[in-house]
Amino acid sequence: MKTFISWSGGKDTALACYRMMKNENKEIAHLLNMISENGTHSRSHGLEVKLLQSQAKSMGIPITQIKATWQSYEDEFKKALADFKNNDINEGVFGDIDLQPHRDWVERVCKESRITPFLPLWNDNREDLLNEFIDVGFKAIVVAVNRDYLGEEWLGREINSDFINDLKNLSNVDLCGENGEYHTFVYDGPFFQEPVTFSAGEKISQEKHYFLELSCEE
Numbered sequence: 001m002k003t004f005i006s007w008s009g010g011k012d013t014a015l016a017c018y019r020m021m022k023n024e025n026k027e028i029a030h031l032l033n034m035i036s037e038n039g040t041h042s043r044s045h046g047l048e049v050k051l052l053q054s055q056a057k058s059m060g061i062p063i064t065q066i067k068a069t070w071q072s073y074e075d076e077f078k079k080a081l082a083d084f085k086n087n088d089i090n091e092g093v094f095g096d097i098d099l100q101p102h103r104d105w106v107e108r109v110c111k112e113s114r115i116t117p118f119l120p121l122w123n124d125n126r127e128d129l130l131n132e133f134i135d136v137g138f139k140a141i142v143v144a145v146n147r148d149y150l151g152e153e154w155l156g157r158e159i160n161s162d163f164i165n166d167l168k169n170l171s172n173v174d175l176c177g178e179n180g181e182y183h184t185f186v187y188d189g190p191f192f193q194e195p196v197t198f199s200a201g202e203k204i205s206q207e208k209h210y211f212l213e214l215s216c217e218e
Contacts, residue, residue, distance in 0.1 A: 012095035126175035
């Protein structure tokens with residue numbers, strides 16, 4: 001069965017994709033990535049669009065990047081699903097862990113688009129998910145943090161055992177960043193043909209977030 005991945009470029013969507021790839025009955029046929037209305041950065045993680053294109057290239061999977069404002073997000077998402085449906089892609093994979101409003105949105109939008117949704121990480125233990133991510137060979141760094149929870153010194157940190165242990169010492173942060181405490185960029189892993197090469201630039205403060213500028217190197 002042909003399946004698409006709702007792709008952010010971060011750790012949760014990558015692990016969800018990895019789990020689905022182990023199912024021999026599923027064909028990961030496409031990545032779907034929502035981007036800013038000016039077409040420069042991903043809508044969810046603020047990543048340069050070329051970085052996500054490089055991920056897709058290394059995975060050997062085509063990517064569709066759709067421009068949208070937050071106001072037009074749902075309408076544009078549904079248009080993308082309609083195109084997938086017309087190309088016999090009837091299932092979608094999402095990396096949500098336990099935010100019920102997110103699941104409700106996914107299930108409603110997919111139902112209206114006649115797409116079957118899968119959430120392979122749903123309700124799994126946070127630390128187990130991070131350890132699985134590391135153990136199977138994924139590599140990722142922190143590219144954004146919510147300043148209500150974490151400082152800019154967390155930007156650029158690798159997702160590894162030290163990262164997990166340091167987060168566990170903080171009482172107000174979800175280990176997987178499910179509440180938006182932090183976002184990541186995956187640059188290597190078991191389904192990458194080669195690592196995505198990139199360079200890190202400035203740390204930027206914007207409203208309630210700190211972002212690490214990354215540039216694609218080809």
